[in-house]
Amino acid sequence: MTDDERCDWCEEVLQPFLDRNLTDAERQEAEEHLQKCKYCRKRYHFEEGLRLLMRQAEPMAPALKKRLSELRLEL
Amino acid sequence: MSETSENEARRLAEDARDRVNFEEEALALADQVYRVARGVSRSKEEAEDLMQETYARAFRSWQSYTPGTNLRAWLLRILTNLNIDRGRRAQRAPDQQPLEETDYFLYNRLEQATGETEAERVLERLSQDHVAEALSAVPHDFRDVVVLVDIGDFSYADAAQILDIPIGTVMSRLHRGRRILKKELAEVAVET
Numbered sequence: 001m002t003d004d005e006r007c008d009w010c011e012e013v014l015q016p017f018l019d020r021n022l023t024d025a026e027r028q029e030a031e032e033h034l035q036k037c038k039y040c041r042k043r044y045h046f047e048e049g050l051r052l053l054m055r056q057a058e059p060m061a062p063a064l065k066k067r068l069s070e071l072r073l074e075l
Numbered sequence: 076m077s078e079t080s081e082n083e084a085r086r087l088a089e090d091a092r093d094r095v096n097f098e099e100e101a102l103a104l105a106d107q108v109y110r111v112a113r114g115v116s117r118s119k120e121e122a123e124d125l126m127q128e129t130y131a132r133a134f135r136s137w138q139s140y141t142p143g144t145n146l147r148a149w150l151l152r153i154l155t156n157l158n159i160d161r162g163r164r165a166q167r168a169p170d171q172q173p174l175e176e177t178d179y180f181l182y183n184r185l186e187q188a189t190g191e192t193e194a195e196r197v198l199e200r201l202s203q204d205h206v207a208e209a210l211s212a213v214p215h216d217f218r219d220v221v222v223l224v225d226i227g228d229f230s231y232a233d234a235a236q237i238l239d240i241p242i243g244t245v246m247s248r249l250h251r252g253r254r255i256l257k258k259e260l261a262e263v264a265v266e267t
Contacts, residue, residue: 011178015253019224021231045194046182053198054206054226060109064123068105068130072098 007039014040018047097137101130104147107227111151114222115158117211128161129154151227152237155219174254181257188265201264209259217252220245225253 010033016022017030034041109126116122132153133140140149177183185197210218223234224245231249235242 008177014178015250019231042192042194043179043182046198049194049198050181050201051225053201053203054114055110055228057110057113057203057207057226058119060106060126061123064109064126065102065105067127069102071127071131071134072102073094073134 005039007037009033009037010040010044014044014047017044018051093142094137097140097142098134100146101133101137101150104150105130107147108150108154111222111227112154113207114210114226115155115215115219125154125158125161128157132157145233147227148229148233148237151223151229152239155223155237158219174251174258178254178257180254181261184261184265201260205260205263208263209256212259213252213255217248217255220248221252221256224249 010017010030013022013026013030017027022030034044105126108129109122112125112129113119113122116125129150133150140146182194182197185200186192189197189200191197191200210222213221219238220234223229223237224231227234229237231242231245234249235245238245240248
């Protein structure tokens with residue numbers, strides 16, 4: 001398989017793979033495929049990076065944290 | 076003090092201790108809950124309001140939480156219900172847009188647009204602002220699922236429980252929601 005030869009093999013399993021929602025056998029098969037297929041591996045790294053980017057939203061403002069703490073019921 | 080009033084005093088003290096523990100655990104999760112709030116809200120201000128309403132309700136109804144169960148999921152169930160109740164979501168027509176057939180669509184578009192061939196370089200084309208803008212364009216039913224799984228890192232089963240929908244619906248909305256998100260991301264990152 002050449003570097004950029006189009007491959008649709010793991011397109012269907014890429015998302016469940018990232019969601020940790022494959023069986024052990026399917027997961028192993030996906031990992032083996034990713035090792036040898038650069039086309040899918042690049043896209044896998046991209047999807048993984050995209051999720052990280054989505055999770056790095058700006059943190060909560062300290063003022064909000066304080067307001068939440070003040071909502072606690074009085075003893 | 077009589078035995079009855081001693082028992083009553085002990086019970087009240089235990090209750091107060093449980094409540095303080097609950098409040099501390101809930102506040103310790105606030106950063107994680109906020110990420111989801113921000114993902115399902117159109118603005119930072121809206122996310123902050125939603126957080127305050129969520130925590131006010133959680134603190135009032137702390138006794139309905141079962142200790143030892145998933146507190147983060149419990150808080151997010153309150154949050155997503157409040158978000159539905161407040162009509163914050165009545166903004167978009169039902170989703171009928173045609174979608175790209177391939178999950179690799181966004182990568183392929185960005186690779187083409189940037190001329191880069193390494194995933195890390197291609198990814199640099201995208202920013203937090205792009206993600207926020209694209210997410211706000213995804214219809215709410217799909218967005219809630221994508222935010223819970225992709226940002227909140229919840230399992231399909233937890234997302235189903237939080238949103239009170241079947242797991243099969245989580246999976247189909249997730250599939251479509253991610254495609255819509257990618258289409259929007261391509262628009263904001265490439266075509267502007």
